[in-house]
């Protein structure tokens with residue numbers, strides 16, 4: 083159901099790989115709410131993914147950009163403003179990848195070249211995206227920038243590996259850049275800390291099925307789905323949340339505040 087919450091707003095959405103991607107669901111919901119946007123992903127993902135289908139469905143153009151490349155990002159920002167006919171109101175950073183996880187390296191046996199690459203893609207890229215927008219004054223006043231994160235930034239989940247450190251860095255960048263973007267441009271910057279979600283990136287985490295089932299039993303409202311996340315992100319892009327900034331917003335059905343649930347106690351009773 084549409085409430086036209088994003089009518090007249092323009093944005094950039096990173097990270098829609100396939101129809102399971104949180105960015106994919108978000109793009110569909112943003113479109114329903116009247117937002118118009120450019121879709122972007124790493125050039126390699128263009129070949130693998132089905133992004134053209136999403137572009138068609140949402141009347142969007144696609145601009146490939148490796149989120150670690152300043153040159154690609156500068157091009158993306160300039161071209162997006164040309165295509166959309168003005169400055170940007172919302173940006174979704176929905177990007178994550180750990181080479182150590184992909185190659186099956188344990189946290190206690192990291193290959194640091196892999197660590198650096200994963201950090202650049204998953205965490206520093208958020209700074210690079212914001213700096214590219216900031217430098218050319220691409221954001222409209224009261225715009226909103228959101229990145230997706232996970233609670234392993236605060237609490238240890240052994241198989242989340244070096245992504246935990248990447249997410250801690252990402253959340254810190256949101257606070258630090260949020261200060262400058264707020265002061266200078268009246269733009270808000272937040273991270274949404276999402277429940278485990280069955281996507282390509284999510285399922286790359288070792289033991290994911292146990293992980294998601296445990297979270298479901300621990301969360302009073304159950305896990306937040308990708309569709310739920312899309313709805314929350316729409317609200318963060320809308321004018322209804324103008325004074326929310328520099329926050330890490332848990333979107334996890336209550337998991338982060340639950341010590342233990344009855345279902346888990348029953349399993350040990």
Ligand SMILES: NC(=O)c1ccc[n+]([C@@H]2O[C@H](COP(=O)([O-])OP(=O)(O)OC[C@H]3O[C@@H](n4cnc5c(N)ncnc54)[C@H](O)[C@@H]3O)[C@@H](O)[C@H]2O)c1
Nearest residue numbers: 097099103104124127149177178230278279281282283284
């Ligand atoms: N799935 C979960 O359980 C879960 C939970 C909490 C947070 N998140 C976060 O949500 C975000 C989206 O992930 P998802 O679960 O939708 O998985 P996904 O695999 O669908 O999306 C990850 C995206 O990152 C893109 N990407 C990788 N390297 C890139 C690069 N160099 N430049 C640009 N894009 C690049 C991929 O192409 C892909 O589209 C990630 O930040 C992830 O960490 C996921």
